[in-house]
Amino acid sequence: MRILIIEDEAPLLERVTAQLREQGYAVDTAADGRTGLYLGQEYPLDAAVVDLGLPDLSGIEVISRWRASGRCFPILILTARGRWQDKVEGLEAGADDYLVKPFHMEELLARLRALIRRTGGWTQSLLSCGSIALDTGAQLVTLAGQPVEVTAYEYKLLEYLMLHAGMVISKTTLTEHLYQEDEDRDSNVLEVLVGRLRRKLDPDRTLNPIETLRGRGYRFALDRSSG
Amino acid sequence: MRILIIEDEAPLLERVTAQLREQGYAVDTAADGRTGLYLGQEYPLDAAVVDLGLPDLSGIEVISRWRASGRCFPILILTARGRWQDKVEGLEAGADDYLVKPFHMEELLARLRALIRRTGGWTQSLLSCGSIALDTGAQLVTLAGQPVEVTAYEYKLLEYLMLHAGMVISKTTLTEHLYQEDEDRDSNVLEVLVGRLRRKLDPDRTLNPIETLRGRGYRFALDRSSG
């Protein structure tokens, strides 16, 4: 999951960034509206956290412009305590949720998770497709009820694919979401990762939960109804 | 467990703080509503004790604002005897339990324990998983019925993990709830602590009650049904 944070208070920005990275998100940051606007236009985000009180270009303005240009990832706005009324303006501009500063880090995480889940069309913390299920709370993957051991990266990959089950996800998109740095064009980490995950999720090579669309990317199959 | 106390009478605040620290809680304190509100927004609390008769910002106000901004830790309110009717207002604002002053320290401790337990989904004061049981009242740990000697920190760690049994808890989250100070990123206290606890709870290395999820955290196993 790739998240953008736009926040001008450096210490807060750092804390939030560290926390989200720890949770396994790929995090992009901006300390002003202009940079933030650009990053949001340029990169495929899963969510954005935007402080409304920004220098140069206001948070409201950034959100409006994103929405005007068709960007539809969920946006969580942060408002200073004295300015909580701003939230209305923010929500009208196209934000999805708000949080009043100072806030509880866990609250931010919870809301972000909820937002991301909602946009993926999932409502509970258990993603399940056919015989494969992923519990985001216990971070447990099960295959036909049996737990499957997955590594941190495998988990992230699976979560992203299941969250977007049925959609084709390009390799570039995947690398961008799983890793901070931009892709090395001469690396096959992703293919290796997909291979390992496939072997774990489908030992007998019969279900094929992760489809390959040559030249386009991967797709998590929706309809493997053997579970 | 991390607890916040908001109380303007200094002697009472001190007594309660000392008592809770003695019980092994990490305690944050505030003598007025404004500070208390802020601390509650900022730190990951497991519970809060709020006196309703506060200077500047009232207890009711503090609770309302916390709840409005999504804070969901349990809250115990304290009311003066003459003002016991205030409790209704407090509970409506989002508090979970109340205590009329003057009270017995024992009673406060018992109610706090109950509140914290309930948030983890436990209804009785005995947390038990497989052959491991933890009595939050007596602060006693038993393994297959036999008492196990654990130190203060080992107890805190075990209590937190058992309360959130089945969920993955990151190391940062654990440190935040076990210690007052913020994490040293280059310390391995937690690993050492987990190691010691494991040796005590599972001397033969066969049950593995505390699972490690590399890169993600620890998880107390729900289903070790050998007890």
Added chain:
DNA sequence: ATTAAGCTGTAAGCTAATTTAAAACTTATT
């Protein structure tokens, strides 16, 4: 006051899991 015992945190080395990189190999597409 002195000593002993136990608790907690630090540091270092170690182990093993995980990730990366590279090369050989397979499959689709034109």
Added chain:
DNA sequence: AATAAGTTTTAAATTAGCTTACAGCTTAAT
């Protein structure tokens, strides 16, 4: 058949977590 895209295998590099030993403190006992 030629080429591009994807897969698999292996080995090397990296890193997270475990263990152990020890030192500083605190608490209890003499």
